[in-house]
Amino acid sequence: MTRMTVAQALVRFLSVQYVERDGVRERFFAGCLGIFGHGNVAGLGEALYASRDEFPYIPGRNEQALVHIAAGYARQRDRLGAYAVTTSIGPGATNLVTGAALATINRLPVLLLPGDTFATRAPHPVLQQLEVEHDGTVSVNDALRPVSRYFDRVVRPEQLVPAALEAMRVLTDPAQTGAVTLALPQDVQAEVVEVPEAFLEPRTWLIQRQPPAPEGLARAIELIRCAQRPLIVAGGGVVYSRACEALRALVAATGIPVGETHAGRGALPSDHVGALGAIGATGTAAANRLAREADLVIGIGTRWSDFTTASKTAFQDDGVRFVNVNVCSFDAAKHAGLQLVGDARVTLDALRSALSGHTADPAWTARAESERATWADEVARVVSLPAPDAPLTQASVIGAVNDAAGETGVVVQAAGSLPGDLHKLWVARDPAGKGYHVEYGFSCMGYEIPGGIGVKLAAPEREVYVLVGDGSYLMSPGELATAVALRARIVLVLVQNHGYASIGALSRSVGGAGFGTHHRVDDAGAPVLDDAEGDALAAPADALPIDLAANVESLGIPVTRAHTREELTAALAAARTADGPVAVHVEVDRFHTVGGYESWWDVPVAAVSERPEVVAARARYEDERAAQRAYLRPA
Structure with a gap:
């Protein structure tokens, strides 16, 4: 038996976990991502500091984004590698919820280690504690239950061993993997536990290839x-x-x-x-x-x-x-x-x-x-250069990035209109299928930058191209500072269309006139909420006076402002020689869209409206919905 704190025992255990598939044995955890607060700094913080050589620690800027980094890493590693993510109790822990949902929906292994309130309850209520009048066992970490594949709260030191083993069982199960949460009360993290030597020995989890019946x-x-x-x-x-x-x-x-x-x-x-x-x-x-x-x-x-x-x-x-x-x-x-x-x-x-x-x-x-x-x-036609006097289109940007990526580059994307355009237009060249990384199980705005960092950590030999619209960029730009700190050479292609172009197009298709999707103001300074007459410009005169390229530069990343396909191509070529993250800012025509190509998506239209555009959209919806069917014929 070895005498150590619960946090020390957990970190030591995680550092010696391996997976094996097809005779290849690999270390499972690359380390821990995290942000410290009062709920984890004394317990897990001390343990991670002591084990930093065997179990690397990477500090981040936003807890949700840290889970995205871990998810991007796990996907690029084909779920044979993972990161742990630690946070304090309180807002740090609740920030994990969105990232956990993304990991679980996409079945990507991520271990979440949020701090929790005191198991002894001696100093209750503590800072950031949620008090529930009818249940003394609830903390904010319980919000993670429905988005975790496995959830446990280690309220006694003796519970660590079975909880850790159960966590690994789920994380390495191809069918059940996703986010796993071990909530760790801050006092329990620092308590002493007598750990069996076998618990701390290297352990290999066999990933078996199950044959069909x-x-x-x-x-x-x-x-x-x-x-x-x-x-x-x-x-x-x-x-x-x-x-x-x-x-x-x-x-x-x-x-x-x-x-x-x-x-x-x-x-x-x-x-x-x-x-x-x-x-x-x-x-x-x-x-x-x-x-x-x-x-x-x-x-x-x-x-x-x-x-x-x-x-x-x-x-x-x-x-x-x-x-x-x-x-x-x-x-x-x-x-x-x-x-x-x-x-x-x-x-x-x-x-x-x-x-x-x-x-x-x-x-x-x-x-x-x-x-x-x-x-x-058709793809060659759609991604071709627009007319000389016309703004770049999103499709032409995709074509340029596709060419730059070649056979081994990886494109990373998640939300907006880009996933649909990429799904249709991307020319896949990597025989291993690892060049296309679009998170569309949860389609989470803000995934792109941290997801790209995760991909780069998993595959440092590959060029990683992060395509992100201005709406998604504003959700989570903070991890660019993490990319700078890691000198992770991701190429950020910031597509500026001054609003939520995807939902704007969807709004127009249901008669909604792009309502609430613009980042623009009128002459009186009031928000522009719907499409205006003559809207077809890449950079409308009434756009908000926000310079996203300058924002990226302020985080320590060089930016090229590309206005033509030639400038974009040159910037992407130059990025290959950078020694850290770089960015390209490009304006595109918000109203230039790629066709639907004989497909449909069920988005219900208001059955009653005074607007003729909505009435017409509802009629189209009823016609299209008639093709919807249940697949019940037994095989």
Whole structure:
């Protein structure tokens, strides 16, 4: 037995946790991110200081953003690596909630270590303590329960060992991983515990590749062989399982085309003959046209969000059936699908072996190849340079960043209109599927900069391009100071359109005139709340007098103001030689949008309104909603 504080024992335990998959053993925790306050500085703060060589500590500026850094790191590491995040009790702890929701929804391992109120209750009520009249056990940390995969409050030193082991069980479980919270009362952190030596020894958690059940595999083979128009939908599980090569092999052998979710984008390189690109509400014309006619849909590692199914309008064949390959039985059962609960790579290899000699209808495969080629021409058209006297478009900015990223660069994005445009327009070149990093499970504004830092920490050899609109930038610019401190060479591309362009466009589509989405003022100094006559300028004269480029510079980051595609391309090229973070500021045309390409997203329109624009939008909504359906046909 070793005598140490609870905090010391926890940090020592975390520093010797390993994971192993496919015979490769790796350290699981890269260290701890955090901000200290009275609830964690004396306990965890002392322990982290003592172990700083074995368990690095990185101070941050915003607790939510620190969870985003950890999530970006975990995703880039295919969930085989993680960070812990520590905060004080109070606002530091509640700031974790949004980040925890993002990690859990995206199933990314993050360990949260918020301080908590005194277990002894001797000095109650303490600073920042929430008092609940009917429950003396509640603290603000209980807000983390619904957004955590596992939650525990260690109120006695003896509880540390089982709590830590349970935390690791969940963090390393491919099906159940997400945010794990161990709430640590500030007095318990500093108390002595007798720790068994075995608890402090290196421990390896085996990440096993579960094969599908033989009877389920046999049924899937039968369905695929009988299908006339099969379609694969590749989700994030393909990338996390490192199954991109197995997917390519299956497609090459069978000719079954592939559409991709946001998390699965890039599972096939865009120049692959079977790659239809994005599918669903933000999908390509190629993928959405084939989805409409598919009679068998094979979902691999997808949780079937409403964007993937275009709010259940994407798949229109009357007899369409689903086969779902997923490590999580909850997702495998969706759409009344045949459940193939298992690892994506193992299952893809098994399908390819069992389907030896079988190919999809040549006419269907040829149709997919033709649609893919037509779509590639459309992408080239959309991202091309605007007219010489016109402002840059968001699509042309994406094209320039795509070219700069090449095969190994990583684009990071999360919210606004950029995710939809990126999903459609990004040309995936990385054969491992790691060049496209758009957080669209939670689509959290403010994720982009800290997420990009996390990606860079996980893959320092890659160029990381953080695309962020002005609305998202204003949510969480503080971690740029962290990037400067770490000398993390991320390339921030700040897209300025003076408001919330995505919701502005959505507002116009439902008859709302862009209400409440502008960052502008009129001549009297009052806010401009809706679209104005002649709105088509990148930098309207009535824009708020806010210089975001100067704001970035004030945080210690050099900025290039690019006004043309040539200036943008030159700035991106120069960024490759920087020794720390750099930024490019570019104005774009707020009202230039990329098309919907035969897709729909269910956004209810007011059923009663005095505005004719809303009445017309409601009529369109009723027509489009008629295509919505439940997928109930058993496989």
